[in-house]
Every structure is written in C-alpha cells, then in structure tokens.
Amino acid sequence: MPAHPRQKPVFRFAPSPNGPLHLGHALSAFLNFDLAREHNGRFLLRIEDIDRTRCTPKLEAAIYEDLEWLGLEWEKPVRRQSERFPLYQSALQSLIDQGLAYPAFMTRGEAKAKVAAFEAEGKPWPRDPDGSPHYPCDDRRMSRDEREARQKRAKTFAWRLDMHAAVARLKQPVSWTETGSGSQQEIAADPAAWGDVVLSRSDAPSSYHLSVVVDDAVQEITHVVRGRDLYHATAVHRLLQELLGLPAPIYHHHRLILGADGRKLSKSEGSTGLSVLRHEGRTPADIRRMVGL
Known part of the structure; x- marks a missing residue:
C-alpha cells in the first residue's frame, strides 16, 4: 500500500x-x-x-x-x-451558503409514489448505483420565496445536495486513488449517478456521506480501508471533499x-x-x- x-x-x-x-x-x-x-x-x-x-x-x-x-x-x-453534531452542521451550512443544498419536503411515501407513477407509464426513472431511485427534482426547482414559506410551515424536512449545481462547481472532474485491487489506480468518480443525496434529516443532524468526510478530515485519516459495498459511494465523498476544501485519503475497498x-x-x-x-x-x-x- x-x-x-x-x-x-x-x-x-x-x-x-x-x-x-x-x-x-x-x-x-x-x-x-x-x-x-x-x-x-x-x-x-x-x-x-x-x-x-x-x-x-x-x-x-x-x-x-x-x-x-x-x-x-x-x-x-x-x-x-x-x-460532533455542531461540526457537521457547520459543514452543511457551508454547502447551503454556497447555494449547493436545498430543503427537501417530500416524504419517502410521496417520493416513492411519484417514481411509481412515472414508471407506470413505461419510462425509466434514474437510480443510484445501489438501485434506489433518485429523489424527484420538484423541491430543487422551487423559488426562494416558496422554499422559505414551506420551511416555516413544515414540521420536518431534509437538506439535500443539489447534485447538478455541485458537479458544475467543480473546476475539473474528480477521482480517487484506489488500492483495493492490489495495485494503485486512479478511479474516475461519477457523483451525479447518486442524484441529490441527503445531507441532513430532521431525525439525523447529518448523513453518513457528510459526517464521514468531515470526520476523516478532522482525524487526518490518510487511508480509508472499508468494504466493497461502499466503493461507488466514494464518488459522493470525493465530491463533498472538493466542495468543502477537505483532503482526500487513499481508498482501499476490500472484499466482503x-x-x-x-x-x-x-x-x-x-x-x-x-x-x-x-x-x-x-x-x-x-x-x-x-x-x-
């Protein structure tokens, strides 16, 4: 390694x-x-x-x-x-201030129903590498005034990454250094494949994606060794590291x-x-x- x-x-x-x-x-x-x-x-x-x-x-x-x-x-x-919740909230606020995160109001049931109705017409709905459907873009398209009004009325809502805006913010495509195959390789990341990932929910102040990149940076982790099931999620982590100005570890995804x-x-x-x-x-x-x- x-x-x-x-x-x-x-x-x-x-x-x-x-x-x-x-x-x-x-x-x-x-x-x-x-x-x-x-x-x-x-x-x-x-x-x-x-x-x-x-x-x-x-x-x-x-x-x-x-x-x-x-x-x-x-x-x-x-x-x-x-x-460490305040630390994750600070990272979330940075993304909000950059215009890269938006409040999402759809419940899981509402989002699922919208996807089902779309696919019932024989049209494919985009899905992430784990097979889950992308979050509908309705909330992302809201005007600022409408968002603020909904936030005041809503009892609960999540914050999601505006993936389109986030990828557009990059100065160059992202990649990560991978050693899980036995040799060092540079892997092209495709964060857009995940859609507008969750950054925070009302019942969880931070998502796995957001907290893991913040923690790895604070703890100065140089080598992330984890299961192959998280291989594709590394694309999201590398994107967040770039957006938040965090260092990129070397990744090693091992067999399951x-x-x-x-x-x-x-x-x-x-x-x-x-x-x-x-x-x-x-x-x-x-x-x-x-x-x-």
Missing part, C-alpha cells in the same frame, strides 16, 4: 452501534489494524452513532468488548459522532464476507456475530482464519 504524502499513515475502523459486530466487521477491523502496524501508522476507532434511535450504549459497549477480544488496540479517546445466500452479512444474522462465535468457543485466531486472513 503506497504511503500518503502527508504525515504517518492513519487508519480507522468506524462501526455503528446499531447491532452486534459480525465476521464482515472483523475483516475490516483486522485489515485496518494490521496495515497500521505494518506501515508504522496509527489505528483509530470511531463510533458512528448519528442514528440515536437505533444506536445504544449497550451495543457500543459490545463493540469494545468484541474488538478487545480480537486483540485490537486503538488510540484513546474514541471519537463519537453524536458528540458473504452469507450462505451469497449476500453480504447483516447484523441480524446471529450465526456470524462475534459474540456468538466467542461463546461457542472460537478464538481470535479462528476468526482470522474464517475471514481469510
């Missing part, structure tokens, strides 16, 4: 305490920890607990217990996203651990939970072998 042009390498493992860790998390944690040691770098643990409904202290404590059992050590104190059905593991699959495997008598060495290390 190539060195980053800045300080010594900094890696991070960033789980969400909304369920028990499983073998897929173990692979990611091991890779980050091992690479940090191999390159005489730093290994950080970040708790991504923006979703205060699903994330609980009990599940957070279980993460620490599982990682300690695996033999991993990380720098203290641990960064917790729930303690799949279940018996061929799909990536879910936190609801108890058979692959680290705590379950530990209580069955498995050892950390067993876990390493099970994830192919």
Whole structure:
C-alpha cells in the first residue's frame, strides 16, 4: 500500500452501534489494524452513532468488548459522532451558503409514489448505483420565496445536495486513488449517478456521506480501508471533499464476507456475530482464519 504524502499513515475502523459486530466487521477491523502496524501508522476507532434511535450504549459497549477480544488496540479517546453534531452542521451550512443544498419536503411515501407513477407509464426513472431511485427534482426547482414559506410551515424536512449545481462547481472532474485491487489506480468518480443525496434529516443532524468526510478530515485519516459495498459511494465523498476544501485519503475497498445466500452479512444474522462465535468457543485466531486472513 503506497504511503500518503502527508504525515504517518492513519487508519480507522468506524462501526455503528446499531447491532452486534459480525465476521464482515472483523475483516475490516483486522485489515485496518494490521496495515497500521505494518506501515508504522496509527489505528483509530470511531463510533458512528448519528442514528440515536437505533444506536445504544449497550451495543457500543459490545463493540469494545468484541474488538478487545480480537486483540485490537486503538488510540484513546474514541471519537463519537453524536458528540460532533455542531461540526457537521457547520459543514452543511457551508454547502447551503454556497447555494449547493436545498430543503427537501417530500416524504419517502410521496417520493416513492411519484417514481411509481412515472414508471407506470413505461419510462425509466434514474437510480443510484445501489438501485434506489433518485429523489424527484420538484423541491430543487422551487423559488426562494416558496422554499422559505414551506420551511416555516413544515414540521420536518431534509437538506439535500443539489447534485447538478455541485458537479458544475467543480473546476475539473474528480477521482480517487484506489488500492483495493492490489495495485494503485486512479478511479474516475461519477457523483451525479447518486442524484441529490441527503445531507441532513430532521431525525439525523447529518448523513453518513457528510459526517464521514468531515470526520476523516478532522482525524487526518490518510487511508480509508472499508468494504466493497461502499466503493461507488466514494464518488459522493470525493465530491463533498472538493466542495468543502477537505483532503482526500487513499481508498482501499476490500472484499466482503458473504452469507450462505451469497449476500453480504447483516447484523441480524446471529450465526456470524462475534459474540456468538466467542461463546461457542472460537478464538481470535479462528476468526482470522474464517475471514481469510
């Protein structure tokens, strides 16, 4: 893995305490920890607990217990996203001030119905790389006066990135440095494929996309090592980094651990939970072998 042009390498493992860790998390944690040691770098643990409904202290404590059992050590104190909301709000306000974010008032049901009605006429609706339909552009097309009036009336609304305006703001196309294939490659990013992504909701002060790029910059992360399921989302992250003037880490998207059905593991699959495997008598060495290390 190539060195980053800045300080010594900094890696991070960033789980969400909304369920028990499983073998897929173990692979990611091991890779980050091992690479940090191999390159005489730093290994950080970040708790991504923006979703205060699903994330609980009990599940957070279980993460620490599982990682300690695996033999991993990380720098203290641990960064917790729930303690950094003002920082994410500042980044959001920067995008709003640049005219690159707008209030979105459609509920999920309303947006889904609009897409369904459109597709019922036999016309394709644009979808993101994960297969989800793009958010309708109705709110983006509102006049300033109409938006302000709706904001005063609305009990809840989200902030979304105006993807068209954001991409147009770029001075040149964005890309990212990827090492997941075993060699260093420069990957052309296509953030427009994601449509107007969410930046903030009434029930979550920041989206994953926004908070992760802010945290990586503040923690001076040089190497983001994470699952292949986030490969395409890197395009959005690189766009936000450019818009907010944040540095770009080197990215390494590793293989996923799949279940018996061929799909990536879910936190609801108890058979692959680290705590379950530990209580069955498995050892950390067993876990390493099970994830192919």
